[in-house]
Amino acid sequence: MKKLFLLFIMFNFVALNIEAQNCDPDDTLPPDFLGVSPLPADAVEPCDSVLMDTIYLNQPFEFTFTVQTPASFEFQGQTALLNSVTVTSVDGIPDGMEYVCNPADCVYPGGAPGCMKLQGTATNPAQLGRNEVIITTTVAAAIDNPDPIPDIPLNLTITFPPASADPADNPLGLPVCAYAFWVEASSPNQDVINEQLSIGQNIPNPFDEITNIQVNAEAGNYNFSVYNLLGELVHTREVYLNGAQNIEFDGSQLDAGMYIYSFSNENGTISHRMIIE
Numbered sequence: 483m484k485k486l487f488l489l490f491i492m493f494n495f496v497a498l499n500i501e502a503q504n505c506d507p508d509d510t511l512p513p514d515f516l517g518v519s520p521l522p523a524d525a526v527e528p529c530d531s532v533l534m535d536t537i538y539l540n541q542p543f544e545f546t547f548t549v550q551t552p553a554s555f556e557f558q559g560q561t562a563l564l565n566s567v568t569v570t571s572v573d574g575i576p577d578g579m580e581y582v583c584n585p586a587d588c589v590y591p592g593g594a595p596g597c598m599k600l601q602g603t604a605t606n607p608a609q610l611g612r613n614e615v616i617i618t619t620t621v622a623a624a625i626d627n628p629d630p631i632p633d634i635p636l637n638l639t640i641t642f643p644p645a646s647a648d649p650a651d652n653p654l655g656l657p658v659c660a661y662a663f664w665v666e667a668s669s670p671n672q673d674v675i676n677e678q679l680s681i682g683q684n685i686p687n688p689f690d691e692i693t694n695i696q697v698n699a700e701a702g703n704y705n706f707s708v709y710n711l712l713g714e715l716v717h718t719r720e721v722y723l724n725g726a727q728n729i730e731f732d733g734s735q736l737d738a739g740m741y742i743y744s745f746s747n748e749n750g751t752i753s754h755r756m757i758i759e
Contacts, residue, residue, distance in 0.1 A: 505597040508548040510738040516555045518642040522659040544601040553593035564592030565622040574615040578605035614660040617642040675749040688757035691734040699723035
């Protein structure tokens with residue numbers, strides 16, 4: 483019995499580790515950027531208008547953050563050598579969801595960016611509406627001094643988003659806007675569209691010009707839309723789908739970054755993410 487229990491624990495640990503490794507860092511970020519991306523906003527006002535994504539109650543959901551860790555960064559006018567960034571907690575996640583990291587221990591060495599995925603199924607109707615997520619990290623670094631002066635250890639606790647614009651709370655000068663996810667009641671017909679339509683990951687991804695999205699759908703007209711992470715519609719068109727086929731998308735006119743693409747009809751919406759480099 484003990485052997486079976488240990489095998490069960492090992493299986494779940496390996497499964498969780500593999501699941502976390504399914505997320506991929508955003509390799510379009512500036513090499514000197516330190517922190518969690520995407521940022522909740524980039525000088526957008528008012529912050530309350532910015533949503534990262536919509537989570538539907540009782541529907542599977544996932545969202546990937548990149549944890550970018552350059553080998554060094556500027557701190558108060560000095561060069562700091564980065565040892566690691568550790569994600570210590572993620573607060574405000576809706577009930578039924580969790581976060582997993584790649585690497586699995588949530589410790590990201592300097593010079594080796596990774597990713598973190600929010601995943602699961604929101605289950606609590608009391609959490610409908612705006613949910614603000616706070617990611618807390620510890621940064622282990624050292625101020626780089628010329629020899630023979632020893633380097634000075636530097637340990638920071640940084641939250642994403644920061645608590646305020648005060649440098650004591652916000653040493654990296656990040657936007658103070660919240661990571662806001664909107665939890666919405668599932669469409670009563672969501673099961674219908676899940677049976678009518680399935681969409682795969684676009685190929686190639688990341689891409690810089692043309693990508694193809696694999697779809698398999700019951701015959702009919704669908705709205706194909708692309709949004710940036712501020713929720714702004716950057717492309718839309720009606721497409722006729724019938725069976726398995728590829729939908730081509732030209733992203734050459736868009737800025738580099740992460741985007742959400744979706745197909746919808748009167749029964750609901752199915753979405754995925756893609757990266758333009």
